[in-house]
Amino acid sequence: MIDKGVMAYCINTDRYRYDRIASKTIPLLVKNLGLPVTVVTNEDTLPSLPAIPSVDHIIIENQTGNFINGKQWNNLDRHRAYELSPYDKTLLVDIDFFCYSDNLLTLFDTEHDFLVHDQVHDVTGKDSYNFRCNSAIPMVWATLIFFKKSQLAKSIFDMVAYIKSNYEYYCNLYRIDFTNFRNDYAFAMALQQINGFGNYPVMPTKLATLPANAKVTSVDDNGLTWSIEGMQGNLAHTDVHVIDKGVAYV
Amino acid sequence: MDISKLKQRSDRSYAIALEKQNALEKAKSRMILAHEGHLFKADAETINLVKTLSEDSETFVMLDVNDNPVLVEDPKALLYDLKSKNQEVLNSYHQLYKTIIETR
Numbered sequence: 587m588i589d590k591g592v593m594a595y596c597i598n599t600d601r602y603r604y605d606r607i608a609s610k611t612i613p614l615l616v617k618n619l620g621l622p623v624t625v626v627t628n629e630d631t632l633p634s635l636p637a638i639p640s641v642d643h644i645i646i647e648n649q650t651g652n653f654i655n656g657k658q659w660n661n662l663d664r665h666r667a668y669e670l671s672p673y674d675k676t677l678l679v680d681i682d683f684f685c686y687s688d689n690l691l692t693l694f695d696t697e698h699d700f701l702v703h704d705q706v707h708d709v710t711g712k713d714s715y716n717f718r719c720n721s722a723i724p725m726v727w728a729t730l731i732f733f734k735k736s737q738l739a740k741s742i743f744d745m746v747a748y749i750k751s752n753y754e755y756y757c758n759l760y761r762i763d764f765t766n767f768r769n770d771y772a773f774a775m776a777l778q779q780i781n782g783f784g785n786y787p788v789m790p791t792k793l794a795t796l797p798a799n800a801k802v803t804s805v806d807d808n809g810l811t812w813s814i815e816g817m818q819g820n821l822a823h824t825d826v827h828v829i830d831k832g833v834a835y836v
Numbered sequence: 837m838d839i840s841k842l843k844q845r846s847d848r849s850y851a852i853a854l855e856k857q858n859a860l861e862k863a864k865s866r867m868i869l870a871h872e873g874h875l876f877k878a879d880a881e882t883i884n885l886v887k888t889l890s891e892d893s894e895t896f897v898m899l900d901v902n903d904n905p906v907l908v909e910d911p912k913a914l915l916y917d918l919k920s921k922n923q924e925v926l927n928s929y930h931q932l933y934k935t936i937i938e939t940r
Binding site: 687689692693695696697698707709710711750785787788790791792793815819823825835 | 851854855857858861862863864866870873875880902
């Protein structure tokens with residue numbers, strides 16, 4: 587077992603070319619974290635992925651059938667990260683997470699078995715992500731998940747799998763407004779259940795996020811620029827989760 | 837003053853406030869450090885607590901960012917790490933802040 591590494595899912599859909607996003611984000615992970623990276627993908631996407639030394643691939647038959655805004659959403663296999671990860675300590679990242687710093691390395695020096703963000707920072711200043719009224723429990727952000735191979739982490743991932751297979755029931759139980767499967771809520775519910783309906787450790791920072799209506803206008807090795815409603819902005823050496831899938835073509 | 841100039845002024849102030857907020861969040865993200873397997877914020881409160889407690893005792897217990905108790909057995913090392921991280925981050929924030937003000 588390798589001590590530590592980064593894992594990301596990258597599976598194209600009919601609508602979105604995640605491999606093109608991966609060609610931007612995977613090199614940043616390699617450069618700024620200096621850890622081995624494993625990309626979980628499927629047979630169709632694999633040939634399009636960038637060939638980067640130190641990046642391994644795990645091929646799965648991904649589950650389909652989930653949708654967001656009427657479009658295919660391949661997010662149904664995240665709970666398998668625990669079994670798929672070749673690392674003792676894993677940082678699981680969304681493929682549209684742009685890693686521009688080494689801040690996340692700090693997580694590998696902790697004793698925590700499982701950490702996620704419970705706060706987000708909208709870098710456009712629009713506070714687009716206040717979902718507190720959309721469910722009975724606070725949401726967490728499954729964009730970045732740090733976990734160790736441990737009984738606790740395994741229990742959380744197993745709980746997510748169980749919640750996923752009974753998602754309609756759990757959606758009703760926790761009064762979640764969104765009826766499609768969302769890992770953010772599945773992990774929030776699993777964390778609450780496994781931790782005895784109490785508090786659980788979280789990443790002590792806010793996840794910087796560029797919302798979907800902000801269009802990325804340029805990307806380079808040090809940061810990116812964006813525009814929204816005629817306003818321009820930029821981020822340098824700041825980790826950021828980019829929702830705009832148009833970033834694939836920038 | 838012409839209303840368009842006032843609007844320009846308002847837009848500039850908004851842009852500065854937004855860039856400052858992003859720079860501050862960036863600094864806060866950078867201010868986290870791990871010590872003995874626990875996470876701490878290298879902020880003024882933590883530095884002051886460690887400094888104060890270490891004046892009376894060679895070891896003490898404090899809370900990490902997730903409210904877990906930590907026995908600090910080497911307060912000097914922790915204080916050094918906290919101060920170093922704090923100043924590294926705030927210096928960067930200071931430089932960035934100056935750039936924001938000057939370029940806008």
